[in-house]
Amino acid sequence: MSQHSAAESGVNIDVKFFASLREQVGVAELQINATNLAALLKELKTHLSDVGFDHLLSPNIRLAVNQNLVEGDWREAALVFAAGDEVAFLPPVTGG
């Protein structure tokens, strides 16, 4: 009769942080169990320092899911994750 809780039935996704953001959150990669964006952010808040987490939400940070940029404001996007999805937080690029 015991069921997995909603959190336990989530899927494992790879979360990556790059460049300045990697330094700010203090980690390059995390395995997080979450089925959607709200759950992901909730989990990240528990894994990261308050300061580090705040950096993720700063306006110039973009999000990529499976190496595709989320169009528009990802904070407003209805993102649902599948097992093994790769979710990356990207500070502004400076190549070339």
Next chain:
Amino acid sequence: MSQHSAAESGVNIDVKFFASLREQVGVAELQINATNLAALLKELKTHLSDVGFDHLLSPNIRLAVNQNLVEGDWREAALVFAAGDEVAFLPPVTGG
């Protein structure tokens, strides 16, 4: 007592024709005795075929004196020549 005539007291200048114009006038270079533009054109008329001479006067032909382009319409310029001057008739350039 005999003096040189006005024509004989002119100076020798090098006259050059390039590219399509060289083919049209049929010669690459002429030594002409002339102290000014009017005299030069008069002399060239006698040295070149009528067709060849007409090509010199066509609107897109530019004139360079001692390798400096004559600004504006050279046909209206008050050009006076010194001995050894180099006068070149140039068709439109097509380099690069």
Next chain:
Amino acid sequence: MGQQIQIQQQDFSVDAIYTAMRLEYGSDIGAIASFVGLVRDRNAVAGDGGDVQTLTLEHYPGMTEKSIQQILDHAEARWPLIATHVVHRVGTMAPSEQIVLVMVASAHRDAAFAGAQYVMDCLKTEAVFWKNEQSDLGQGWVESTNADKIRAKRWDD
């Protein structure tokens, strides 16, 4: 259209790429425009005037290639290009080393120049790289500049 994208730590030979492009496309090509970005010894970070000792480029393997692929696709859709080749280094480089090469071949010079310039502008603003400068005064991430964004915007229709 030939597209080549290389992301690598090691230095590259502009000459080898130029020679290969000429060999492959021969007398169809009327124009080859190239751009090479090199490490300067002046500090861009905060303009603090410290001498740059090294520059480190970070990328997102997989996504970076895809972002450059998109840029080249857009360039080809826009101009009649015969071949495009991009090399972008990652890792740590010293002043005067080569960072990036864009080489574009076309029948005519306008397309070659415009294509190369477009690709470079987009590499600055869309390709997934991050630059970190190490100077005698410390280290810092290079900020994206408004000038770069404005430059890239000029290509918007």
Next chain:
Amino acid sequence: MGQQIQIQQQDFSVDAIYTAMRLEYGSDIGAIASFVGLVRDRNAVAGDGGDVQTLTLEHYPGMTEKSIQQILDHAEARWPLIATHVVHRVGTMAPSEQIVLVMVASAHRDAAFAGAQYVMDCLKTEAVFWKNEQSDLGQGWVESTNADKIRAKRWDD
């Protein structure tokens, strides 16, 4: 500012010029933009579709160098350039051979690109060269195009 102008019959090595420029100016250079024009096998003369067999460039020794010198002076007055190098061949060339090289070094990419493009545009309309194409249908002098004049005009202030 380093200026070099070469007018010559023989082919040239882009790589040698690039290497020398980097060696001389080192880590002041942040950007090198280059353009090479090559002989295509399509006929420009009268668009008669004949295959180009050879291309012959004529110049006016002395004046041609001067005309290029002026172009480089104007480019330098306009952009902060570190070095410019122009090689223009004369005589007869076959398809896929190099005709002209413009290489411009600057601290920043905008100046390098703009300088190279400006110099090429002016080489087309101001430098003292004439092109004759020899095809299987005969020979003819290449006419200057309006497009080239319009392109050069965009640099007028």
